[in-house]
Amino acid sequence: MTVRAWGCYLARVRLAVSLTCALGTALALGCSKAEPERPPAGKAADTGSEADDQSRFDRQRRPEVIVEMLGLKPGMTVADIGAGTGLLTVHLVAAVAPGGHVVATDIDGSVLDHLRARMNAAGYDRLVERRVVKPTDPGLEPARYDAILLARVDHYFGDRVGWLSRARLALVKGGKLAISNRVHHRAAAMHAAAAAGFELVSETGAIPGEFVAVFEVKP
Numbered sequence: 001m002t003v004r005a006w007g008c009y010l011a012r013v014r015l016a017v018s019l020t021c022a023l024g025t026a027l028a029l030g031c032s033k034a035e036p037e038r039p040p041a042g043k044a045a046d047t048g049s050e051a052d053d054q055s056r057f058d059r060q061r062r063p064e065v066i067v068e069m070l071g072l073k074p075g076m077t078v079a080d081i082g083a084g085t086g087l088l089t090v091h092l093v094a095a096v097a098p099g100g101h102v103v104a105t106d107i108d109g110s111v112l113d114h115l116r117a118r119m120n121a122a123g124y125d126r127l128v129e130r131r132v133v134k135p136t137d138p139g140l141e142p143a144r145y146d147a148i149l150l151a152r153v154d155h156y157f158g159d160r161v162g163w164l165s166r167a168r169l170a171l172v173k174g175g176k177l178a179i180s181n182r183v184h185h186r187a188a189a190m191h192a193a194a195a196a197g198f199e200l201v202s203e204t205g206a207i208p209g210e211f212v213a214v215f216e217v218k219p
């Protein structure tokens with residue numbers, strides 16, 4: 001290849017890489033290191049305003065569906081597992097305020113810093129507790145939670161059944177577990193939830209490309 005042809009080839013490769021990154025950034029919302037396509041925490045403003053990120057997320061992920069399926073009401077206590085930067089958390093806390101409480105966990109403390117800024121801006125900081133947890137440990141107190149949400153996180157668990165069995169102990173009597181993820185993770189999630197002692201009480205495919213399944217502890 002001549003020097004000139006080589007230069008053209010490199011320019012094309014650079015263009016392809018930048019387009020791929022831009023597309024990944026546009027699609028990636030609310031995650032952390034575990035999702036390689038997401039920009040580092042604190043960089044979201046590079047792709048548009050926080051309000052734009054939130055409204056794009058809300059259009060795609062329809063948080064109101066999860067809030068309704070979990071039956072969230074003021075005064076409830078909810079755990080948001082793998083909360084990331086808090087794009088869903090802000091809807092959970094809005095549903096349980098006033099008087100309610102959200103515990104937002106993540107294995108990555110830096111995303112929780114971003115979540116804190118989001119909660120501050122929305123006026124909910126005092127209702128949301130952030131917890132950095134170990135990958136195998138839900139990090140939740142026993143018999144405290146009306147609802148536990150796992151949104152796009154259960155596929156990261158090394159042992160789904162073990163993790164869900166430990167989380168089961170954190171629910172109050174009649175408490176609900178919601179698992180929401182891309183449809184290709186559905187079979188593994190359903191199998192693990194049943195093996196961990198949960199029974200399915202409702203499910204929807206109302207969010208494009210996703211399933212949302214709500215469980216209670218088997219009697």
Ligand SMILES: C[S@@+](CC[C@H](N)C(=O)[O-])C[C@H]1O[C@@H](n2cnc3c(N)ncnc32)[C@H](O)[C@@H]1O
Pocket residue numbers: 029030031032033034035081082083084085087088105106107108111133134135136137150151152153156157
């Ligand atoms: C794809 S993001 C999902 C963020 C948010 N829940 C959502 O639905 O947009 C997954 C998040 O889960 C976190 N995570 C991965 N494994 C985890 C674990 N075992 N416990 C808690 N958080 C975890 C990652 O750090 C990341 O912030």
